[in-house]
Amino acid sequence: MSRVFYGSRAALLAAVLCGAGAAAAAAKHSSAPALTKPVEQKAEIVPVQHGIYMIYAGEGSNVTIQVGDQGVVVVDAAVAGVSEKILAAIRSITDKPIRYLMDTSADADHVGGNENISKAGITYGGGYTQDAHYSFIYAHENVQNAMSAPTGQKSVAPSAAWPTDTYFQDSMELYFNGEPIIMLYAPNAHSDGDSMVFFRSSDVIATGDVYITTGYPVIDIAHGGSINGIIAALNRIIDITIPKENQEGGTLVIPGHGRVSDEYDVVVYRDMVTIIRDRVQDMMKKGMTLEQTEAAKPSSDYDGRFGSVSGSWTTNQFIEAVYRTLQSPPQAPK
Numbered sequence: 001m002s003r004v005f006y007g008s009r010a011a012l013l014a015a016v017l018c019g020a021g022a023a024a025a026a027a028k029h030s031s032a033p034a035l036t037k038p039v040e041q042k043a044e045i046v047p048v049q050h051g052i053y054m055i056y057a058g059e060g061s062n063v064t065i066q067v068g069d070q071g072v073v074v075v076d077a078a079v080a081g082v083s084e085k086i087l088a089a090i091r092s093i094t095d096k097p098i099r100y101l102m103d104t105s106a107d108a109d110h111v112g113g114n115e116n117i118s119k120a121g122i123t124y125g126g127g128y129t130q131d132a133h134y135s136f137i138y139a140h141e142n143v144q145n146a147m148s149a150p151t152g153q154k155s156v157a158p159s160a161a162w163p164t165d166t167y168f169q170d171s172m173e174l175y176f177n178g179e180p181i182i183m184l185y186a187p188n189a190h191s192d193g194d195s196m197v198f199f200r201s202s203d204v205i206a207t208g209d210v211y212i213t214t215g216y217p218v219i220d221i222a223h224g225g226s227i228n229g230i231i232a233a234l235n236r237i238i239d240i241t242i243p244k245e246n247q248e249g250g251t252l253v254i255p256g257h258g259r260v261s262d263e264y265d266v267v268v269y270r271d272m273v274t275i276i277r278d279r280v281q282d283m284m285k286k287g288m289t290l291e292q293t294e295a296a297k298p299s300s301d302y303d304g305r306f307g308s309v310s311g312s313w314t315t316n317q318f319i320e321a322v323y324r325t326l327q328s329p330p331q332a333p334k
Contacts, residue, residue: 043082043089046260050202051177054254055089057082060109064206064254065090066199068177071099072121074135075197075206076256077113086113087120097122100176102183103139103163104195104208104256106146106156106223114161138172139163140185142193146223186210186233188330190217190256192224194233198240205240206254207233211266213258216299216306217273218313219321226325227277234270238263272302280322290323 043057048064055063060078063086072090077083090098098121103111114137121135144166147157172183179201186194190209197206209218210233219225237253241263244250253261279298288296294316299307307315 043085052202052204057085067094071096073100075102076110077117079112083113083116098135101137106143137163140193141166141168188226188229189233191220203251209256212255216318227322
């Protein structure tokens with residue numbers, strides 16, 4: 001799905017090949033104002049189904065919202081710099097208050113806007129936080145661990161952005177807007193704190209970065225990510241999703257980055273990641289070093305679609321992460 005943004009763009013095209021004077025006159029009498037500065041684009045709003053929307057504000061992660069009579073649930077907050085765009089997008093859909101914010105990971109591009117989004121909401125029922133004018137923030141406890149720090153050490157995020165409620169089991173459940181909402185833990189996938197949020201009645205799952213459509217999966221080795229955890233999470237998504245007909249539609253999937261998908265898209269992505277994992281594993285069994293494995297280009301037939309030679313996550317970084325986490329798998333959570 002291409003990125004389509006809402007907003008106006010004025011353009012003035014006058015008297016081509018008719019001389020500078022004619023062009024100036026045309027500009028003077030044109031009803032369209034000449035642009036003196038770029039027009040700030042609004043966030044893209046994608047209706048998914050049954051009161052679920054995806055919002056993309058130009059930076060950071062996708063934002064998922066559930067809208068109903070009781071209020072709004074937000075999944076991921078993108079970066080702080082686009083909070084106003086996200087809030088404006090939500091207000092254009094509903095005037096109901098934001099009651100819950102759910103974090104799928106501790107990544108800055110997912111939680112950077114936590115404080116702004118939470119502060120714009122209101123605690124459901126009141127009395128459970130220091131300030132009832134903030135909405136709850138839910139996440140796996142490893143997100144809390146990553147964002148906070150022991151006394152005397154510097155935290156990576158202000159305390160107002162930290163989760164207010166965490167879970168450590170396989171899942172956490174919430175019933176809101178007449179719908180069961182389930183946060184599903186995906187251990188050692190993109191990181192050690194990944195959650196996927198399943199809106200059961202709406203039949204939509206927001207995956208965070210365990211599934212993206214913009215490139216190879218980002219594996220955060222420093223925070224417990226692994227290739228086998230990614231594949232396990234993708235398989236869990238496939239277990240949940242059910243296509244409507246001809247392997248199209250049905251359960252819809254909102255990735256951490258990229259376009260809305262269905263089961264078929266996730267299956268294709270899972271198969272691609274698994275094939276590359278198996279190729280790297282076979283090369284390792286033959287005694288090939290990381291450098292030799294990268295030179296052999298085990299992902300070459302997929303690089304045109306998912307690969308990158310520059311930016312924050314390159315193909316070689318992905319192959320190295322696959323190699324490293326097969327070489328030294330992360331410890332299973334206790």
